[in-house]
Amino acid sequence: MNTPKELKYAKTHEWVRFTSETECEVGLSDFAQDALGDLVFVNLPEVDAEAVKDETICDVESVKAVSDVYAPVNGTVSEVNEELLDSPELINNDPYGAWLFRLKDVSGAEDLLDAEAYEKVCAEEEH
Amino acid sequence: MTSKTPLYEEHVALGGRIVDFAGYFLPVQYPTGVIKEHMAVREGVGLFDVSHMGEVTFRGKDALANINYIFTNDYTNLKNGRVRYGVMCYEDGGCVDDLIVYRMGEDDFFVVVNASNRHKDVAWIKEHLFGEVEFADVSDDYAQLALQGPLSGEVLGKYTELPKKYYSFIRTQILGKDVIVSQTGYTGEYGFEIYCRPEDAVELWRELLKDERVVPCGLGARDTLRLEAAMPLYGHEMDETVSPLETGLDFGVKLNKDFIGRDAMMARTNRHRIGIQITGRGIAREHCDVWLGEKLIGHTTSGTHCPYLKGAYAMALTDEAYEPGTEVTVDVRGRKIEGKVTPLPFYKREG
DSSP states (O other), rough: OOOTTTTTTTTTEEEESSSSOOOOOEEOOHHHHHHHHHHEEEEEEOOEEETTTTTTTEEEESSOOOOEESSSEEEEEEETTTHHHHHHTTHHOTTTTTOOOOEEEEEGGOOOBOHHHHHHHHHHHHO | OEETTTHHHHHHTTTOOEEEETEEEEEETTTHHHHHHHHHHHHHHEEEEESSSEEEEESTTHHHHHHHHSSSSSOOOTTBBEEEEEEEEEETHHHOOOOOOOEEEETTEEEEEEEGGHHHHHOOOHHOOOOOOEEOOGGOOOEEEESTTTTTTHHTTTTTTOOOOBBBBEEEEEEEOOOOOOHOOOOSSEEEEEEEOOOGGHHHHHHHTSSSEEEOOHHHHHHHHHTTTTOBBTTTOHHHHHHHOTTTGGGGGTTTSSTTTTHHHTSSOOOEEEEEOOOSSSSOOOTTTEETTTEEEEEEEEEEETTTTTEEEEEESSSSSTTOOOOOOOETTTTTEEEEEEEEOOOOOOO
């Protein structure tokens, strides 16, 4: 499993890449994409939608099931990755390149996990 | 209690993601992934462990009379060496299970039922047996492999002669092991099902996988393949509340003979099973309401992304038949997405 050290993570398996102090990109971790299996549909949030930490913001669908994506922080959606609408498999192929959406006015990032802590969460879930 | 099939250790060794399905630990997928496993069956060859399926036998002078009365299809003219689909119904016309019948001899029938229904089926059959018939649940005496896909004949033909016709079978040997090989399957593709003794399953499984073209496939691909081919699944397209006629299984029901549930199902409602191609954005799965304008017309019974057709499709039970092309909407988690009625099956192999 690949867990880049420079990113932050939520227990719900989203990764967060800060591009400034108040802006970030959000995607699904390698652990998440592997657990979900082949992704075939991504339902992205609307631009300007409000992200509320720990609440559902959008969903992704694998062949098998639909899964909620939770907002790992508070903020406002500034951009969505429309490339994923036609190519959801990018999340499987390159989970840390395939960001889902970008947020601005970010707050509530204190609880995010570093890579090491996140790997522990994943290890526990495997059992 | 959850059982392991004889191939459990093989699935684990191959990295299969194991789930509890119908009381058996089986792989939902291997690291290959559902889409590639699905495509292997459509374009190459895939191998499934279907040892969980149940098998029962009817033998004796009244064996034929019993299956003709307990099952909906007519097996009178079924030849030795041939296979025929059927359904088993309650008195009210709802389905106990669906099944396939192998005629092993004049008074000798081998019947394959769904794993999840096995105990219920056995109890129901025992309640209704009559005359001179020996009935037995032989599920634990058989393991079953399914080798499916356009190249399956080439692979299996290295070891044995093959049943030539669709829905026929032969008794033969593979690597010196006694097996039944039938040209049957649950994928909508050319392929074979191999019944063997449980203790022979590992050797046969490993031998077939020596051919590098053979891709091991899990339950995930089995479900997307059968859905793409619009094959009904008990608990989805049919159950105790749905009659085989309502779910489009008329071909497996012979109303000109007497059988359990016949009169009741003839008097039932006019429900239909339809196919829906999702034309909007999203995937409709089971239990989604289907609307024609402002009118609720039914609900989906199965639905997913179909890897070969590269789109989302669903089957639905509706209050009446709807013409292909009819535009409907499907309520997916509170969001109405567009679809259109499409003929079944969604996918049909050529030839």
